[in-house]
Amino acid sequence: MSDSVTGVLRSAVASDIEVMRGIEDRAGEPFDEVGMGAVAQDAPPTVDVLREFIDAGRAWVCEVDGVVVAYVVVGIVDGNAHLEQVSVDPAFAHRRIGKRLIDHAMRWAAGEGFATMTLTTFTEVAWNGPYYARIGFRTLPNPGPQLRAIRAAEVEHGLDQWPRECMGAHVAAWRFD
Secondary structure, eight states, rough: HHHHHOEEEEEEGGGGEEEEHHHHHHHHHHHTTTTTTTHSSOOOOOOOHHHHHHHTTOOEEEEEEEEEEEEEEEEEETTTEEEEEEEEOOTTTTTSSSHHHHHHHHHHHHHTTOOEEEEESSSSSTTTTHHHHTOOOEEEOOOOOHHHHHHHHHHHHHHHHHHHHHHHHEEGGGOOO
């Protein structure tokens, strides 16, 4: 596929932050369509949070025709790489841009020596839990203490109005596109 369809991946820089926040807002819109308005209205990550990921070298964007249309940020949780957020502007959905960003994060995790990539997600939203299961993530029956703390914060934030779970994937066994 040409770059105008799939885009070019690169490290995020500070000047991308407001664009990333806008992508997050737009990426939340489809949640309205499945009765999850509170998720759709949730604020994007703060400038400071995104700057921390960028400064740590754990934030990447996808540009299509020179415009940033998606991003991924990775944390470190319980000694594992943690897919903190992957968001694609809905106007660019269904082009496997999100999968390419996840693949990129997995390559980074492999290069850094991480064995596992974790995440938290909604279990019943097609582009969340079922999607992650299709691409290789599995439910984590015994999440570590930091991942449990993330889940507790999600509960406190009201996200457990809908079922959520912790998932993980073995970096060495990842199926890259």
